[in-house]
Amino acid sequence: MNTDPDRTRPIEPAERSGVVVPANLVRYAARWATPAADLSAVVDAYWSVAWDLGDDVVEQRILTMPAVTLSVEEGEVPAPLVVTGVHRHAWQRTITGRGRVFAVRLRPAGLAVLADLTCADVADSTVPVSRSLDTRLFGLLDELARTPHNQRPERADELLRARLAERAPSRAGLLANEVLDVLTAGLHTRTGRPLTEATGRSERAIQRALRSTLGQGPKWVSRWVRLQEATRLLSQHPAPAPADVAHELGYSDQAHLTNDFRDAVGTTPAAYVETLRRLATPDAPATGRTRPAPVRTR
Incomplete structure (x- = not known):
């Protein structure tokens, strides 16, 4: 099961992406993937990036949407499973070497459906997700991490749909x-x-x-x-x-x-x-x- 090419597209520099240097989007092969329509109460977008910088180091600044983001990360990254809270200022990430990320940008209602964490627990921070931090959220991201990269949008749909059936949005x-x-x-x-x-x-x-x-x-x-x-x-x-x-x-x-x-x-x-x-x-x-x-x- 590979991702349907019709549901993915490049993130264009002229879009409202939150990346403070939009030209970097091309360098990171940044792409959107559209979530299934029946998940619109929980997820806003899927996105992915991949990079191979050699000896370069990029200090990337991000002015994100008001949203909590979940990500599965590989390569030279701070942690393999991550939750990023709402930031009150542009935040910075140092990008080096090789790596790739698949991310789920949540709707405001989404975090309470998928996790027992609150927005206050992750405010102004990027937090590694472990079983001890939040069992429910760890299970979701761990399942996603075990999925081949090109199948993650479809697998994310399945996993979010199952959790939505267990816990409805407030x-x-x-x-x-x-x-x-x-x-x-x-x-x-x-x-x-x-x-x-x-x-x-x-x-x-x-x-x-x-x-x-x-x-x-x-x-x-x-x-x-x-x-x-x-x-x-x-x-x-x-x-x-x-x-x-x-x-x-x-x-x-x-x-x-x-x-x-x-x-x-x-x-x-x-x-x-x-x-x-x-x-x-x-x-x-x-x-x-x-x-x-x-x-x-x-």
């Missing part, structure tokens, strides 16, 4: 899914009354749903999806002016975008654009065998 989880969909689809959607009108639920219910599944409230989630879109826009060639990005994403002015971007990514929008320009220039000053990160490390 009402709070389903509401959190809906709220994230509204905020992701409509980047100008504001929290408060517009969000309650879109979902038909109270502000308090929305707040509780997001806090219990993502560890953050609606204002943070709204801000985060806009920052991910800002990163995508600013990485285009040619890049739009930061003031135009601020206007397009509904910021009151460029200063507000600059402050949010600096807090999340560690640099200003203008400096980020300049760094990407230098990385893309063949005659940029040499820095040895190490590929520079586009932003400072926190």
